Amino acid sequence: MIRDVDITKLIIEKFAEEFLKNIELDVAIVGAGPSGLVAAKYLAEKGKKVVIFERKLSPGGGMWGGGIGYPYIVVKQGHEVLEEAGIKCIEKQGYWIANSIEAVAKLVATAIDAGAKIFNGMTVEDVMVRDGRVCGIVANWSAILQANLHVDPISIEASFVIDATGHDCNVAKIVEKKYGLGTPGGKIEGEKAMWADEGERKTVENTGEIFPGLYVTGMAANAVYGSPRMGPIFGGMLLSGKKVAEIILEKVR
Ligand code: 48H
Numbered sequence: 001m002i003r004d005v006d007i008t009k010l011i012i013e014k015f016a017e018e019f020l021k022n023i024e025l026d027v028a029i030v031g032a033g034p035s036g037l038v039a040a041k042y043l044a045e046k047g048k049k050v051v052i053f054e055r056k057l058s059p060g061g062g063m064w065g066g067g068i069g070y071p072y073i074v075v076k077q078g079h080e081v082l083e084e085a086g087i088k089c090i091e092k093q094g095y096w097i098a099n100s101i102e103a104v105a106k107l108v109a110t111a112i113d114a115g116a117k118i119f120n121g122m123t124v125e126d127v128m129v130r131d132g133r134v135c136g137i138v139a140n141w142s143a144i145l146q147a148n149l150h151v152d153p154i155s156i157e158a159s160f161v162i163d164a165t166g167h168d169c170n171v172a173k174i175v176e177k178k179y180g181l182g183t184p185g186g187k188i189e190g191e192k193a194m195w196a197d198e199g200e201r202k203t204v205e206n207t208g209e210i211f212p213g214l215y216v217t218g219m220a221a222n223a224v225y226g227s228p229r230m231g232p233i234f235g236g237m238l239l240s241g242k243k244v245a246e247i248i249l250e251k252v253r
Helices: 003-018 034-045 079-084 100-114 142-144 172-178 196-206 217-224 235-252
Strands: 024-030 049-056 073-075 091-092 097-099 117-120 122-130 133-141 152-161 208-212 213-215
Touching: 024 034, 024 122, 024 133, 024 235, 034 049, 034 100, 034 235, 049 079, 049 122, 049 235, 073 100, 079 097, 122 142, 122 172, 133 142, 142 152, 142 172, 152 172, 152 235, 172 208, 172 213, 196 217, 208 217, 208 235, 213 235
Parallel strands: 024 049, 024 152, 049 117, 152 213
Antiparallel strands: 073 097, 091 097, 122 133, 133 152, 208 213
8 A cells, every 4th residue: 555655755765865975075066967967977976075066956957958949969079978878979070069958868867877976956045155265056946046035044064066057147146246367357257249159269268266166167167257148059068077077076086
């Protein structure tokens, strides 16, 4: 016989067990778009304790819809990251094309299989700062924030925090407002107009630490440094996610 309360108990117990195992992290990644998922995979593969906090229910960020809702993405650089995740790529005229739904599904699967956790439906609304260094994130249920309820959030410690929140660079914005950034201008420059070639190159170049303990990857990196957007070409996102993982791994070796 199925008892309704058994189901309740199993879900609550399992979530509490998993969550409590993950309140002291090596790396907290904010945002489960392509750059956050790739970073999570490479960090978890090396044994780091990594959690992605994603405000929506579904991970994948802006990758699901490909270009104008046609479910295909193009990459010029970084197709090997897709292939390593088992994503089929077709080469054409010096570009690689992949199905965006397959790409998201397999990036999520490989990050999880590598040992990363994804806590979905959670919005990061603040950071923890001690001695001038970001040392954790502060999160709340997205549903609570959407309902505009006055409910206080909870804190999770992390040795490194990655802002992978895409165009909005939400974590960088919080730190900029409260402390200023550690970038040359000390502030968010804002994303510039579409230019695929420059945008792709800059995404990787801009990836790195923007305040002690806080790293930026993906579209957020271009928003912080005032570099162009690039439309539905995703190689920069993949290589940026890989680069931020490598930078952090180098620091904790
Ligand atoms: C928890 C949050 C919060 C928060 C946001 O937008 P994304 O896909 O980000 P990237 O940088 O990995 O990829 C960018 C790419 O998808 C894209 O938009 C491109 C290439 N655009 C080019 C162009 O010209 O337009 O994912 C970011 C994720 C999303 O899932 C958000 O829901 C999530 O971050 N997020 N999660 N707490 N405060 N803010």
